[in-house]
Amino acid sequence: MSATEQDRPSVLRAARERTRAEITRQILDAARRHLATDGASGLSLRAIARELGVSPSAVYRYVASRDDLLTRLIVDAYDTLGIATEAQEAAVARDDLIGRWSAVCDAVRTWALTNPNEYALIYGTPVPGYVAPTATIAPAARVPNLLLGILIDAIAAKRLAPATLNEQVPPDDRAALAPIRSVVPPEIPDALLQQGLMAWSALFGTVSFELFGQLHNVVGTEPGDREAFFAECVRRWAMQVGIASDHADNTGPRATVSSVSSRVPGPTAGTPRRRSRR
Numbered sequence: 001m002s003a004t005e006q007d008r009p010s011v012l013r014a015a016r017e018r019t020r021a022e023i024t025r026q027i028l029d030a031a032r033r034h035l036a037t038d039g040a041s042g043l044s045l046r047a048i049a050r051e052l053g054v055s056p057s058a059v060y061r062y063v064a065s066r067d068d069l070l071t072r073l074i075v076d077a078y079d080t081l082g083i084a085t086e087a088q089e090a091a092v093a094r095d096d097l098i099g100r101w102s103a104v105c106d107a108v109r110t111w112a113l114t115n116p117n118e119y120a121l122i123y124g125t126p127v128p129g130y131v132a133p134t135a136t137i138a139p140a141a142r143v144p145n146l147l148l149g150i151l152i153d154a155i156a157a158k159r160l161a162p163a164t165l166n167e168q169v170p171p172d173d174r175a176a177l178a179p180i181r182s183v184v185p186p187e188i189p190d191a192l193l194q195q196g197l198m199a200w201s202a203l204f205g206t207v208s209f210e211l212f213g214q215l216h217n218v219v220g221t222e223p224g225d226r227e228a229f230f231a232e233c234v235r236r237w238a239m240q241v242g243i244a245s246d247h248a249d250n251t252g253p254r255a256t257v258s259s260v261s262s263r264v265p266g267p268t269a270g271t272p273r274r275r276s277r278r
Contacts, residue, residue: 024062026052028076031069035117040127043069067130070121074132075139077118082142084111089146097154097243104146105203105234112207119211123204144200148184151196154243155187164242167191192241199237206233 030048038044043066049056063069088107092099112119122140154160169177169190177193184193209215210226219229238244 020062027059027062027069028072031073032117035073035121040070040073040121040124040130045069070127070130071133071135073118074122074136077115077122078136078139078142080115080118081108081111081122082139085143085146094153095157097150097157097159098238100150101147101238101241101243102231102234104143104150105230105237108143108203109207109210109230112211116211119207123208124212147196147200148188150243151188151192151241152185154241155192160192160242164192164195165189169194195241199241202233202237206230 027048030051031043033051034043034047038047045059045063045066046056048069049059052059063072085104085107088103089100092103094100112123155165166189173194174181174190177190177197180193180197181190188196210219210230215226215229219225235244
């Protein structure tokens with residue numbers, strides 16, 4: 001057998017893999033369009049097959065079920081958010097803890113406002129009957145891991161006040177933190193872990209409020225209003241976890257707090273419906 005004949009199976013296999021990857025991409029792209037119009041709970045493989053001009057059985061050769069499709073979309077959304085956030089955080093000097101914290105928060109908000117349907121998929125209303133598999137855990141942890149890394153670096157650099165490190169939490173709260181405590185490095189004390197979780201949930205809660213229209217008639221919509229409100233939230237979250245001073249300079253822009261914001265304006269109308277996989 002010649003070398004060309006020996007190579008032929010691998011060439012054919014590579015071609016089949018490229019074809020499969022391209023068709024899968026087309027299916028996922030169509031599913032994202034349906035997310036925008038029908039929401040996650042309205043996803044239908046039959047509808048996607050009609051849009052692509054193929055039979056439902058052809059789609060099922062690439063996606064096993066609606067839940068499999070949801071999982072792929074969820075993992076992709078978490079990874080895309082993670083990649084964007086990691087890139088923005090990595091661009092800040094390692095010893096600039098507040099700058100890194102701000103970069104993470106700003107990247108989350110920017111990504112959410114740019115990708116509202118994908119954000120609603122992973123942080124919105126649960127999809128009835130869908131149970132997220134373990135494959136979603138690592139992608140979902142990318143942003144929290146960045147925030148956790150900043151806190152670990154703050155401890156290593158002795159940048160936190162002793163009170164932050166030595167404060168005790170009640171026994172019932174310590175018990176409540178057991179699931180996350182089992183995967184968090186031991187150098188993170190319970191009180192700091194509690195504060196970090198509060199800041200993390202506040203970050204996504206604030207972004208969700210803006211994206212889903214809950215800040216209407218609460219925070220202004222003039223240019224810069226939403227950005228100023230969010231920047232102050234970021235500064236106070238940094239204070240809460242102990243990496244920022246409680247001194248606020250009100251004489252000018254807080255470039256050290258939210259210097260990397262992309263200034264994407266918040267939605268004023270047509271906000272997406274909340275929909276998610278959980």
